Amino acid sequence: MGIADIVIKFILVVIIFAISLLIALYSTYAERKVAAFFQDRIGPNRAGPFGLLQPFADGAKMFLKEEIIPTNANAFLFIAGPSLSILTACIGSAVIPWGQKLTIGTHVIDLQVADINVGVLYILGVVSLGVYGVMIGGWASNNKYSLLGAIRAASQNISYELSMGLSIIALLMVTGTLSLREIAEQQHGFWSHGWFTWNFFKQPLGFLLFIVCAFAETNRTPFDLPECETELVGGYHTEYSSMKLGFYLFSEYINMFISSAVMATLYFGGYNFPFMDHIGSPNLVAIIGIAVLFAKIFFFIFFFMWVRWTIPRFRYDQLMDLGWKGLIPLAIANIIVTGIVITFLNR
């Protein structure tokens, strides 16, 4: 690996980091706009044209607020909580293949920061690390409401991680690899050998389970129980103010972006699009592929918001009921059915 490769990787990391922050920033704006449209309103439209500067105004407000660390809080962990939360949200993007390999002159640029052969496991690992940010923050606040919120978040995430993992196992039986790059390549085009190539059409139930778990993992409605004004004053971030609160809120949106990217890559063909073999230049295919991937990601982000402004939330016992008695048996059944089908197809 030459110095040029390292520089290219570094640039790629910076770009992906910047893009995920930008998308998270504008997700807050989009959330408010989408909410407004769903409720026959206009939404933020005062800061800049169409209110486009609203997220920056919100960010500036967050930075300028007074920073409070409660006297009886554990200061180190209190700061570590949001830091860990945003760190784990950001590092998930490292294994996602953003596009096909670009060829510029003799250089082949791999639009993926790390093509590790355990990409899916890495994603699951990062997602489960995300619970620590919430848990540590809630515990370090030394506030019973924060602690209750954090416990809710932790138990919810752990319960739904199980069925998420199980739904991915069925997918891995189909793909036979853990590398996200290979999974994306297997979904090349749209149609081959008499069936769709995208994994959604091979694993519809798996996708359904995955998306439900993704909603739970990102703490979005209908599973947004960790935040609850009526019962918990605020949630795990009750004691937080200023940018530390901003980081918690921000990491939720980054998580949404990353899980949308993972869903698009695992189930909806990633950067692949129909008729991609009919375009001559491979670089053009790669660039269109990036746009297609982002279109899919934006659709999923929109879907997250669409669901949020449609469905009321679950009660806590209903949430656990659905996770343990609904999704996990379904995921196991999905694995068994997938196994049987694969066995018969390979015969």
Add this chain to the structure above:
Amino acid sequence: MEPLSNKRKVLEHKPLNFWERIYLPAIAQGLSITMKHFFRKPVTISYPEQKREFSENFRGMHSLKRDEDGRERCTACGLCALSCPAEAITMIAAERQKGEEHLYREEKYAAVYEINMLRCIFCGLCEEACPKEAIYLDGDIVPSEYLRKDFIYGKDKLVEAPLNQ
């Protein structure tokens, strides 16, 4: 007994069936309903730029009227102040001097006429009490201010603009 309106609906408490228990059909229905609203025209009125029409009998800011010759109608009888349940109106009367006939219609007029808009409840009793048809609550919404003293409106804000000759 005959029900008053036929709107009563007896709810049956029966267990959810399979489709209701897996939530998904209901969620899809909900998503389609919200999507219909997504493309609907927003009902918002962007307030300072656009204003909703007031109703015919809307009671807003007061105005002290002039007659057809442009003279102030108010004769400072004090009936408005007396009728005011919020005691928002105060006035000081003065006698019309010679040569002021073109300014004041009656022989007595209000030299100072003040309404405290923070006290006023916009009930319209002053309007009803006035024998000279001098005060009407036909104005706009009272604008906001930073200081309480700025809410005490004097004649400069209350009296109608003079007629254009």
